[in-house]
Amino acid sequence: MIQSILKPFGIGVVAGMRSMMAPAVLSHKLSHTMPVSEPHSPVEYAANPTTATVLKVLAVGELIGDKMPGVPNRTDMPGLGFRMLSGGTCGALLNEAEGKLVVQGAVAGGFGAVVGSFLFMRLRLWIDDELGLPDPVVALAEDALTIAAGWLIVDSISIEPVSEAAAS
Template sequence: MKHSKKTNRPAKFWPVMGFATLAGMRSMSGPAFLSHCLARQSPAGLIGSPLRLLRKPGVATVLKVLAGGEMMADKLPNAPNRTAPPVLLGRVLSGALVGAAWYRSRDGSALGGGLLGGLVAGAATFASYALRTGISERAGVPVALVGVGEDALVLAGGAALLRGQRPAQDHWRPM
């Protein structure tokens, strides 16, 4: 059954919003959850693309370890501010990566997905920073403790995002 681009849009757009939001909150979480998803689905849209590496289970494992390490390092007193230009750039690039890979995996434009993912990750970086510092100030609790709650939100959000994903119809093949 053929679908118009309009009916396929949510299958590309909303998952990128989710993965890129995770990337804005924790830069390695978006790619880790996305790679886990792609490794299970092996979408054909990534064949021939450098982004196909995200389909490999070993890459998914490495990204998960990096995401866990980032969650621990984030609580250290010398952790850089997420809105500092180099850190913000990393989060935007992480969002761009997940957006490009997801769109490409669904036979869409990697450029369009990358732009969407980068913008969403940048916005999520500032929004999550404002929430974290605001909650810390209003509740009178250390920022690191609020960060633990943020980690729980990232993990729960990522798990929910994964549960909602299905292989693209007629667009996946085993590795």
Template structure:
């Protein structure tokens, strides 16, 4: 008996999934950068899906500014020798929560399940944490480059990746509303 080919996933599903994977990957690399990029986006293109949600604070310009300052501070703190390892439980928890926040907010903005988006974002952020840690330490060891210098390259990847992600995401059709 032949099976019928499955229809491709609806476009709206990928419009939720892939951006969350991008934001969560950034959260795994720099925990404050992902919410900063997402809040920047939402503060300029508010979504009706967040209107009555507790996550609506991400659409406020002041939130975006505070998160950007925290993200910049994190990039500086990351280079200090006293900064704990990103895979240490409290730091890893912060990255998981950051990924969960961006995942929940993105899914909710697209009228999806905040819980589903949060779980996806949190898990992807944890995975990205371990992958980025392995890459950073591996590059440093293999090339005898100071770990802080490799971290500067990682910062550039986060900023460039976040900017590219924001250029690639579009408002949900008919969802933009002025504040």
């Protein structure tokens, strides 16, 4: 029961840190563990290798864009809303992939995105202000943490790998 909340909450926190990283790592994992030739459900579309590639490109674009001056605050609308949508969607997909309650995953993921957005924004500002580290250095450290946390969460998804022969 608790895992059906913690994993989606965690992937939501990742979405709160970098909105596209959560769907990118989740889709990458799904595309390697449940290949589907003809998708019929949302989780099967997320498992599509083309989807995974597009999401990874978007995630890299976000990592680069975050370093640009004048980027809006992650806790301002519409950015926060998009992070909530990303976290909720990823939480729902994660629970669907594990055969757990989709609605529970969506709520936990959306809430995790809000928590992650505010928590890591405040942490980044504190490190910048109190420790005097340059923001680009802190941003790169946050990127690394986001990727690592996302991968740890999706790597714990309990789906048996499907051989390509069985998938076709």
